[in-house]
Amino acid sequence: MRVDFVDEVYFAAPQSPLQQFSSASNLQVDESERGAMRLEFAPLNIPLQRRLQTAAVLQWLFSFLALAQCCLAGFLLLLLSDWWIVAVLYAGWLWLDWETPTSGGRRLEWMRRCAVWKLFKDYFPIQLIKTVDLDPKKNYIFGFHPHGVLVAGAFSNFCTEATGFSAQFPGLRPHLLMLPFWFRVPFFREYIMTGGLVSSSKSSLAHLIRRPEGGNVAVIAVGGAPEALDARPGALTLQVKNRKGFIKMALKHGAHLVPVFSFGENELFDQIENPSGSTLRRFQNQLQRIMGVAMPMFHARGVFQYSFGLMPYRKPIHTVVGSPIPVESKPSPTNEDVDSLHELYLQSLNELFDKHKTEYGLDSDRHLNFT
Known part of the structure; x- marks a missing residue:
């Protein structure tokens, strides 16, 4: 095993699972050392601010991957202890309080503005880009694309104030929709609601977008859990062709549709190869059908070394909010109404992507692929 210490700024992330370890571009590898295992550790003189950013992302990663399980275990232990009365x-x-996640949630502004989220945002960094002003007297559905592995861009932009959502869109309150499953976990549900997360059930979405005075934004990762299984660097395939439920809800309640594309969302993690039809993909699809959650086998860098781990790469994310598509309320929309608006939405999403792709590092010949 060979061990190198390199500066974090120059670390080149691995490009595929077969390339398990990569070296910084300015390091020369001797011919006799080709194929040797490479471990690239972080130097000791990394600035404190960058270490704090890493710590902020580490706690976010823990929240996504393990906090729910810890909360459930804690509740069961409490129930079996002398403190059972608390449970x-x-x-x-x-x-x-069972209906709160479907009734707008229980957001806490001090939690959304907590300093840890500024560190989280700066790790990548993440930027929210507004293209037009939005009327705060209207309700909106933001279609967020792509889902990515852990929707880092959606979380930072819409569950925190780190990127200045309220300043850019005054009078609007964003709510990121999440699988109802997670709001059944004791204690964990209280934590995720503080940032504005709500259930992705139809009743929850309806509650948000039928608000008479407007001002609500329902943010939906349209591709959902299945799209996460294809989230890897360079991927531009979106599972949206058959996703029309949010279109029908927009028509029923007259909520304006806004396409949102997050450039860089898929660059944060690599995934073990799982082509359609493979054993791994069949297992992942079956798990997704049973539990509603996906299990992408992702990897990236570590906390103290850059060769492997579950920490995301430091790759910039630019989340661009497009122009709204005005929608008139139709309590009983026909299939033709839904299909027509869905086609218009896909066209607007394509235009948003094509207009900004070269600005954020993509070649002009790259295009979205809808499945």
């Missing part, structure tokens, strides 16, 4: 009282509160 029983919380269970009573849970029963009384």
Whole structure:
């Protein structure tokens, strides 16, 4: 095994699972050393600010991957301990509060503005780009693309104020929709609601976009869990052709549609190859059908070394919010109405991507692929 210490700024991320270890571009590899395992550790003189950014992303990663399980285990342990009365009282509160995730949630502004999210945003960094002003007297559905592995861009832009959503879109309140499954986990549900996360059920979406005075934004990762299984660097395939539920809801309640494309979202992680029809992909698809959650086998860098791990790469994300598509309310939209608006939405999404792709590092001949 060979061990190198390189500066973080010059680390080149691995490009595929077969390239498990890569070296910085300014390091020369002797011919006799080709094929040797390379471990590239972070130097000791990394600035404190960058270490704090890494810590902020590490706690976010823990929240996504393990906090729900820890909360459930903690609740069960509490129930079996001498403090069982606390668990029983919380269970009573849970029963009384069961509908909150489908009724707008319970956001806390101080949590959304917590300093840790600024560090989180600066790690990549993440930027929110507004193309037009939005009327705060209207309700909106933001179609977020692509899903990515862990929707880092959607979280930073719409569940925190790190990128200045409220300053750019005054009078609007964003709510990122998440699978209902997660709002059934004790304690964990309270944490995720503080940032504005709500259930992705139809009743939850309807509650947001039928608000008479307007001002609500429902953010939907349209590709959902299945799209996460194809999230890898360079991927531009979006699972959106048969995703028309949000279109129908927009028509029923007169919510304006806004396409959002997050450039760089798929560059944060590599995935183990899982082509359609492979054993791994069949297992992932079956798990997704049963539980509703995807299990992408992703990897990137580590905390103290850059060769492997679950920490995302430091790749910039530019989330561009497009122009709204005005939608008139139709309580009983026909299939033709849904198809027509869906086609218009895909056209607007394509135009948004093509207009900004070269500005954010993509070649002019790259195009979106809808499946």
